Amino acid sequence: MGELKSRQQQQQRQRGTRGQFSHCIESHPMKPTLTLSTALLLTQAIAICCVTSVTAKSPIAAPAKVQLTGPWTVSVTVPGQQSDSAELKIPGPEIFTVTHEKFDRLPDFDAKTTSGWRKGARLKGVIAAECTVEGLLDPTSVVVRSGPEPAAKTFQKGIDYEADLVSGTIGRLPEGAIAPDQPVYIDYQHTKQRIDSIVIDGNDRIVLKTGTPHAAMPEPPTLDAGQTRLANVYLPARMDALSADQIFPILETSYPETPASGSSVAERLLPESLKKLQSGEPLEILAWGDSVSTFNRYQTMFVESLKSRYPNANIELVTEAWGGRNTGSYLSEPPGSEHNYQDKVLNRKPDLIVSEFVNDAGLSEPQVDLRYGKILADFRKIGAEWIILTPHYVRPSWMGFSSQRNIDDDPRAYVKGVRAFAKQNQIAVAEGSLRYGRLWRQGIPYITLMENNINHPNVNGHRIFADSLIALFPKSE
Numbered sequence: 001m002g003e004l005k006s007r008q009q010q011q012q013r014q015r016g017t018r019g020q021f022s023h024c025i026e027s028h029p030m031k032p033t034l035t036l037s038t039a040l041l042l043t044q045a046i047a048i049c050c051v052t053s054v055t056a057k058s059p060i061a062a063p064a065k066v067q068l069t070g071p072w073t074v075s076v077t078v079p080g081q082q083s084d085s086a087e088l089k090i091p092g093p094e095i096f097t098v099t100h101e102k103f104d105r106l107p108d109f110d111a112k113t114t115s116g117w118r119k120g121a122r123l124k125g126v127i128a129a130e131c132t133v134e135g136l137l138d139p140t141s142v143v144v145r146s147g148p149e150p151a152a153k154t155f156q157k158g159i160d161y162e163a164d165l166v167s168g169t170i171g172r173l174p175e176g177a178i179a180p181d182q183p184v185y186i187d188y189q190h191t192k193q194r195i196d197s198i199v200i201d202g203n204d205r206i207v208l209k210t211g212t213p214h215a216a217m218p219e220p221p222t223l224d225a226g227q228t229r230l231a232n233v234y235l236p237a238r239m240d241a242l243s244a245d246q247i248f249p250i251l252e253t254s255y256p257e258t259p260a261s262g263s264s265v266a267e268r269l270l271p272e273s274l275k276k277l278q279s280g281e282p283l284e285i286l287a288w289g290d291s292v293s294t295f296n297r298y299q300t301m302f303v304e305s306l307k308s309r310y311p312n313a314n315i316e317l318v319t320e321a322w323g324g325r326n327t328g329s330y331l332s333e334p335p336g337s338e339h340n341y342q343d344k345v346l347n348r349k350p351d352l353i354v355s356e357f358v359n360d361a362g363l364s365e366p367q368v369d370l371r372y373g374k375i376l377a378d379f380r381k382i383g384a385e386w387i388i389l390t391p392h393y394v395r396p397s398w399m400g401f402s403s404q405r406n407i408d409d410d411p412r413a414y415v416k417g418v419r420a421f422a423k424q425n426q427i428a429v430a431e432g433s434l435r436y437g438r439l440w441r442q443g444i445p446y447i448t449l450m451e452n453n454i455n456h457p458n459v460n461g462h463r464i465f466a467d468s469l470i471a472l473f474p475k476s477e
Contacts, residue, residue: 068247073087096190096192100148101124102183106171106182108172109163109173110171116167121170125190126168126190126215127215134453136191137188137189138190141188144184146184155184192214193235194214195448197233199223199228199229217451232248250441251442255435260475266472269426272351282314283315285315285317285350286318286352287321288320289320290322292321292455292462293319294321295456301462301463302465302466303315306473309473311476318350327355327371331371346378358455361415372421373421376425376427388422390468391414391432393447431468
């Protein structure tokens with residue numbers, strides 16, 4: 001990869017980047033553009049909302065009031081504090097310049113796919129796992145050459161190659177001058193995401209701590225001793241100025257667990273599994289899902305939590321997961337296939353099945369009733385208890401969101417259908433969805449927990465699932 005440089009972009013405004021990414025279709029010499037940097041990992045217990053589940057408390061008597069006062073300035077007022085309101089300048093987005101990024105060959109540009117990250121070779125600066133992050137690439141900065149030397153041939157967009165300048169992918173055009181196995185060298189500029197934190201210290205001073213750039217998973221900066229986080233400021237892509245949607249006051253420091261009153265969900269709906277956990281009888285748990293379950297993260301965390309809560313527990317964890325598929329895919333597979341529902345799920349006769357299918361999220365409420373009704377009948381025939389895990393939030397545009405704030409209520413018909421179905425049929429539900437919907441209250445834009453910037457949660461995102469599962473079970477006395 002070419003030499004990587006960065007410089008801080010102040011309150012400049014560049015042509016074609018006002019408020020969103022540009023859709024330029026020609027290549028130009030590289031120009032500076034507004035960019036953002038990524039934020040640091042949540043390493044502090046008070047900030048790792050997805051790792052610790054305790055009763056939510058505001059970090060101060062009342063949330064801080066943060067208002068925009070300019071393109072890159074905010075005023076901060078802390079109710080009940082003696083210090084005057086502070087005005088803070090948020091550092092402008094950061095530009096990263098890449099020179100001579102080498103590709104041994106370019107694939108043919110795939111104009112037919114609707115997935116931008118699949119259209120061609122992915123520029124390394126904007127990669128997020130198997131995908132890319134939209135809006136990080138400066139579309140005016142891309143230059144494709146035959147070699148690293150200044151005299152090398154410069155190829156022309158639309159003639160020799162094509163590019164998805166939103167997603168940061170490039171492919172050759174068969175009729176152009178780039179041979180199928182010809183190396184190319186690409187110069188470009190891009191941004192990364194960043195989360196900054198507005199904090200107050202032990203002397204009532206309000207200051208800004210800037211985050212560290214990361215393409216896909218920015219995290220808030222670690223606090224120093226005596227500091228309390230008041231708000232996070234999220235810089236997600238190339239931009240001219242801050243907006244109110246990018247300011248996340250800390251309203252709670254973790255998910256508000258429901259206080260125990262009466263019997264737990266497991267006592268009411270998972271009595272056989274609970275009895276085996278407490279007695280030490282063998283308990284087989286089947287984690288059944290899609291690509292999210294293939295990572296073996298949330299289910300492993302869940303089992304570890306069960307063993308910690310029930311020291312006598314004798315648990316065997318089995319995972320049956322199929323990336324890119326849903327429950328309908330399993331039901332449609334013929335006998336003998338790798339993911340046949342009868343063979344891989346029912347014939348195991350597990351004691352407890354935890355199902356995770358974000359890929360079922362396109363189902364309507366009637367479709368949930370029909371399909372999950374069949375599955376429930378099958379599970380009851382084999383004597384298995386069932387926990388349905390409601391899915392995480394995915395790419396905001398897929399959710400119909402224009403903001404990652406004020407999103408407590410999951411708009412997906414599937415989630416509504418699961419809740420209604422489970423209530424009617426007395427099935428346990430682990431509310432991953434509810435927990436994701438409150439991340440904004442903890443200062444966390446939920447998409448920053450997605451490794452691929454779309455729908456694959458990172459370790460902290462899987463912890464949310466594990467927390468929602470263990471919350472169903474009573475604490476051992």
